[in-house]
Amino acid sequence: xxxxxxxxxxxxxxxxxxxxxxxxxxxxxxxxxxxxxxxxxxxxxxxxxxxxxxxxxxxxxxxxxxx
Amino acid sequence: xxxxxxxxxxxxxxxxxxxxxxxxxxxxxxxxxxxxxxxxxxxxxxxxxxxxxxxxxxxxxxxxxxxxxxxxxxxxxxxxxxxxxxxxxxxxxxxxxxxxxxxxxxxxxxxxxxxxxxxxxxxxxxxxxxxxxxxxxxxxxxxxxxxxxxxxxxxxxxxxxxxxxxxxxxxxxxxxxxxxxxxxxxxxxxxxxxxxxxxxxxxxxxxxxxxxxxxxxxxxxxxxxxxxxxxxxxxxxxxxxxxxx
Numbered sequence: 465x466x467x468x469x470x471x472x473x474x475x476x477x478x479x480x481x482x483x484x485x486x487x488x489x490x491x492x493x494x495x496x497x498x499x500x501x502x503x504x505x506x507x508x509x510x511x512x513x514x515x516x517x518x519x520x521x522x523x524x525x526x527x528x529x530x531x
Numbered sequence: 532x533x534x535x536x537x538x539x540x541x542x543x544x545x546x547x548x549x550x551x552x553x554x555x556x557x558x559x560x561x562x563x564x565x566x567x568x569x570x571x572x573x574x575x576x577x578x579x580x581x582x583x584x585x586x587x588x589x590x591x592x593x594x595x596x597x598x599x600x601x602x603x604x605x606x607x608x609x610x611x612x613x614x615x616x617x618x619x620x621x622x623x624x625x626x627x628x629x630x631x632x633x634x635x636x637x638x639x640x641x642x643x644x645x646x647x648x649x650x651x652x653x654x655x656x657x658x659x660x661x662x663x664x665x666x667x668x669x670x671x672x673x674x675x676x677x678x679x680x681x682x683x684x685x686x687x688x689x690x691x692x693x694x695x696x697x698x699x700x701x702x703x704x705x706x707x708x709x710x711x712x713x714x715x716x717x718x719x720x721x722x723x724x725x726x727x728x729x730x731x732x733x734x735x736x737x738x739x740x741x742x743x744x745x746x747x748x749x750x751x752x753x754x755x756x757x758x759x760x761x762x763x764x765x766x767x768x769x770x771x772x773x774x775x776x
Contacts (some may be wrong), residue, residue, distance in 0.1 A: 502546070503696055504587055521578050
């Protein structure tokens, strides 16, 4: 199963806001990860989609704006 | 004159964040002798598909003092126009900090911005009646940043809870503290536990992980957690519990 749900051309992370291991795996494989500013970091893994400036939070998950 | 200064929607995905831009703006204003800034509070606003935020829809508001509000305001307007990111929709709010003011209409607007989709006209309507006490201006794009800027200033004026920008780092040669020592060194005015209960005992704590402070009930507040019988300031960011299993 893919990690992403396609919605109106957007890529929404299937794992929601608490799939930490998956968010780390994807970010490590991504190559486009860029850490957000300190006040917006949310987990103690430095490289994680949850800490990336290219994630746009949605109510239940986030959208990757680079996909 | 005391005031709250809040800007919003100044960034894009590749620029510095709005909080950093606010600090830069206030730093430059201080160098020019226009103002002196206090700490900045981050407020989380509503996450909804119909709101054109960049990535997290937060609003940053700092307290400040100025001797000449008109000159300070002109400086901020020019700064935003010259330094906001391409494609952004910057808004500026400068709100007088005066304990005799009735902020209730603004606070209601701020709270609504945390749970519903609002428009620019909602913002201008909420701002009515404040006269010279409130400056609200658009600086490019759709100017939609006035919504978050007004909300942030309103929530700050209402002493609503938010996170204080930045973090406190442990000191290299001291890990054992009492709360009174910690308060004195880091300017903390109040301590609570994770459930929000006030801590009044002068607990012994271990401070070895960076922590963030809250602005709560109008006071700089530290959150103390108990991990395996050891009291400590709440670590800055969420632990990855999945990996530890």
